[in-house]
Amino acid sequence: TAAALFLFWGSQGLYNEGRRWLDRLRACQSGPPTLEWVKALYCASMMADAQADLQAGTALVEEARTLTAQTSDLMMRAVVECADGMLALHSGDLGRARSHFETALAAFSGRGERTLETGVLYSLGLVYGLSGLTDQAIEFLERVLAITQRYGEKMYGSYSLWALGIAVWRQGDTDRAVRLLEQSLELSRQVHGPRVAIACLGALAWIACERRDPARAAVLMGAADGLARSVGSAAVIHSNLVSYQQNCEQKARQVLGGKAFASAHRKGEQLGFDAAIAYALHEHPPSPSTSDADASTRLTKRERQVAGLIAEGLTNQAIADRLVISPRTAQGHVEHILTKLGFTSRTQVAAWVAEQTRDQN
Incomplete structure (x- = not known):
């Protein structure tokens, strides 16, 4: 069940939840290896990689290799090759990643x-693209898109549109890159997938900077950073792309000045998932409820109190105990706060509370 849930956890950015369950299961596992158990190790390693916890990712891959060392099962070995390939990809070793993925394929x-x-x-399409092998990248990513369109799949479709957008942008076709990234955002909105949305927002920020629109770039970078924090990840998880993020931020700061950049970046951070995508798709300007002066007035007195407890890191049960209410009531307050503020995570609520406190001081 945990292995099957990986695609959901991964698409929703629920890495902490997935890793917590898989860590608990690892402690209970015994006996000879099974394909599902090896898949679970693969899933756990990928979630660790996505959170830049490469030490844990390495340990999980080594565990999987040890577990399958004596087996002749080709599928188990192929899954371990995938895990090793993902670890290499997130470590920036594209040659090793390519070798492992080709073996698995x-x-x-x-x-x-x-x-x-x-x-x-x-x-493989992503690795080829990051390696500068654009023709091969396009070939593989278009194969994925043909499969996903045939079966109505959207998660790998959104990821592939992003990777294809990056590949053609690096080749110099900026207009097509924007179209692909916007298509990816449309799909990620349909499945509520923050991880690929974060990647698209970052890429569109780089393009905005290239097009000499530093204010828009700053808002988009802020939106990517805010969503990334909400899922316990970084805005850019592939080391081969970090330089684009750094160059974009440096140029935007130089043109706007530190204060204006920080203001635009903060607007982006406060947008939330739906508003960030809407802004990226030019559906409305960056005017999130969280940055409006009357944002807090939309919360009741009790909801503002609960928001403060969320900022302290309290769970729903702990909030219920503190306020002497039922856990169900506490959960209802939390859900209403997220809805009213346009947020998707407790982390965003905590950041909002901190921002409100700074403004009041």
């Missing part, structure tokens, strides 16, 4: 493992 092809095969095709 050969094992998955023709065996009915469509989900695993699609995931490896996407990973």
